[in-house]
Amino acid sequence: MNRFEFATTQRIVFGCGVVSELEGLCAAIGPRVLLLTGSDTHRFPWLPSAKRFAISAEPTVGDVERGMTLAKEVDVVVAIGGGSVVDAGKAIAAMATQPGDLMRYIEVIGEGKALDAAPLPFIAVPTTAGTGAEATRNAVIASEMHRVKASLRHVSMLPRVALIDLELARGVPPAVTAASGMDALTQCLEAFVSSRAQPMTDALCVDGIQRAVRSLEKAFLDGNDLDAREDMALCALYSGMALANAGLGAVHGFAAPIGGMFHAPHGAVCAALLASVWAANAKRVTHREKFDRVDAMLGGDAVAWLREMTSRIGIPKLSAWGIAEGDLDEIARKAAAASSMKANPAPLSHAELVEILREAL
Numbered sequence: 596m597n598r599f600e601f602a603t604t605q606r607i608v609f610g611c612g613v614v615s616e617l618e619g620l621c622a623a624i625g626p627r628v629l630l631l632t633g634s635d636t637h638r639f640p641w642l643p644s645a646k647r648f649a650i651s652a653e654p655t656v657g658d659v660e661r662g663m664t665l666a667k668e669v670d671v672v673v674a675i676g677g678g679s680v681v682d683a684g685k686a687i688a689a690m691a692t693q694p695g696d697l698m699r700y701i702e703v704i705g706e707g708k709a710l711d712a713a714p715l716p717f718i719a720v721p722t723t724a725g726t727g728a729e730a731t732r733n734a735v736i737a738s739e740m741h742r743v744k745a746s747l748r749h750v751s752m753l754p755r756v757a758l759i760d761l762e763l764a765r766g767v768p769p770a771v772t773a774a775s776g777m778d779a780l781t782q783c784l785e786a787f788v789s790s791r792a793q794p795m796t797d798a799l800c801v802d803g804i805q806r807a808v809r810s811l812e813k814a815f816l817d818g819n820d821l822d823a824r825e826d827m828a829l830c831a832l833y834s835g836m837a838l839a840n841a842g843l844g845a846v847h848g849f850a851a852p853i854g855g856m857f858h859a860p861h862g863a864v865c866a867a868l869l870a871s872v873w874a875a876n877a878k879r880v881t882h883r884e885k886f887d888r889v890d891a892m893l894g895g896d897a898v899a900w901l902r903e904m905t906s907r908i909g910i911p912k913l914s915a916w917g918i919a920e921g922d923l924d925e926i927a928r929k930a931a932a933a934s935s936m937k938a939n940p941a942p943l944s945h946a947e948l949v950e951i952l953r954e955a956l
Contacts, residue, residue: 599840602839603730604719604756605753605754606757607756607832608757617758620758621673627670628645628672629671630673631647631675633680648661653737654679654734654735655738656697656701663686671716673718674719675720675722676723678775682726682733682735702746704738719758720760721828723764723767723772723775724776725775729757730757730839743855757832759828764827767818772814773909774865776807776830777863777905779803779827780811780834783830785838785842785843786799786841786842788844788876788940791842792841793841795840799837803829806827810826810830811830845876845939845948845951848930849864850864850865851935853926856925856926866905871952871955874898875950875951877898879941918952927945927949
């Protein structure tokens with residue numbers, strides 16, 4: 596018999612035009628709003644009276660520390676943007692109420708303690724279909740000092756509301772659609788075969804995988820195809836719900852140190868590694884039922900499908916981000932210690948981790 600728990604965002608509002616509900620949702624919580632966006636803080640016209648804070652890249656320890664100072668004087672934190680912006684908002688909302696500093700709570704580079712106080716209410720408005728951060732309980736933060744990315748994590752960090760408006764993805768460039776879409780697919784695949792998988796996450800992952808198979812390339816080729824955008828937005832949402840409850844695997848184990856050591860976008864890194872990691876895990880697992888099922892969903896041979904798809908949608912090799920043979924040993928050592936590696940479906944040796952990286956160069 597299965598024993599499992601499942602927690603997700605308190606309220607999810609999905610569809611075209613739902614971002615128009617944002618002001619009313621904020622007003623019901625309180626008048627003082629901190630709005631996080633990408634580098635163009637005036638791109639989104641909503642919440643004109645809000646304090647605005649720009650996140651121009653993947654959030655750093657410094658970004659969170661600056662943002663939490665601003666958040667101490669607001670009632671609600673809102674993030675409109677890609678996964679980096681949403682993660683930053685989640686972390687800032689959490690840290691604004693804590694008695695300790697960030698290093699008390701962050702994993703890997705800090706003490707990894709549970710939060711001492713409930714976060715501020717947080718509303719996530721994703722503009723890309725990728726990380727599923729609108730439905731996860733962690734925020735990934737880069738430490739330039741440690742050259743690694745680590746998570747701030749607690750079940751109370753799940754957003755109060757996720758507003759998922761398909762119209763917001765219309766202007767996303769094809770390269771971002773490709774990388775973020777592959778990240779969503781990666782998360783569904785990794786959560787499906789995770790050692791912590793359970794019936795509810797399995798159901799979400801299977802539907803998410805099927806949606807990505809039929810719509811990822813369509814969304815890449817035509818960003819105005821709202822049917823494809825809907826499939827990918829649901830794939831991303833399901834992937835976030837699944838990973839928050841089942842964990843991930845070696846792809847994301849690698850992505851943490853790579854993201855900290857190089858200026859490499861998370862989704863593109865995951866996409867470049869996925870086929871090689873999947874092949875390595877498929878060789879090592881003792882129970883193949885789920886891997887066989889994924890093969891069936893991906894045209895009979897998952898590894899071949901993944902390699903062909905990454906090529907067709909222009910995913911670059913790891914070497915495009917400055918990663919070289921001399922970096923592989925350090926990346927592999929750091930990946931082995933990453934939190935995501937704990938749920939990988941099979942143990943992978945240091946030599947196997949290095950070989951995966953070498954194949955993805």
